[in-house]
Amino acid sequence: MSVAARKIVGVESATVTLEGGKASIVLKPGNSVTLEQLRQAVEKNGFTPQAADVTVRGQLETNGKAMRLRVTGTDAVYDLAGETATLAALSGKTVELQGDIAAPKEKTLQRELRVRTSKLVQ
Numbered sequence: 001m002s003v004a005a006r007k008i009v010g011v012e013s014a015t016v017t018l019e020g021g022k023a024s025i026v027l028k029p030g031n032s033v034t035l036e037q038l039r040q041a042v043e044k045n046g047f048t049p050q051a052a053d054v055t056v057r058g059q060l061e062t063n064g065k066a067m068r069l070r071v072t073g074t075d076a077v078y079d080l081a082g083e084t085a086t087l088a089a090l091s092g093k094t095v096e097l098q099g100d101i102a103a104p105k106e107k108t109l110q111r112e113l114r115v116r117t118s119k120l121v122q
Contacts, residue, residue: 032073078113
């Protein structure tokens with residue numbers, strides 16, 4: 001699995017612990033790798049993708065009352081959940097968010113990012 005992940009353009013390093021069933025993938029700055037690409041690599045190697053702990057940059061958007069993140073360098077857009085109350089004032093700004101994305105269900109893309117922390121990118 002780690003060899004396959006390292007072949008993806010934009011991946012800096014990848015380590016897999018089979019005992020814990022976890023993969024740690026570090027991406028190069030300015031990459032355009034999507035979570036879906038990484039999950040496809042996991043599946044291609046015979047494993048089932050699980051929840052992902054992510055740090056991601058993008059532009060905040062307001063969709064009615066809901067907040068979304070348009071990921072820099074990709075076409076990915078995530079609905080935001082969790083600690084989003086303070087993000088409304090940052091709509092239109094570029095931020096870095098840390099949080100998690102649940103495991104995909106029935107081959108559908110999971111498009112909700114549960115935010116734990118955020119910071120404005122200057």
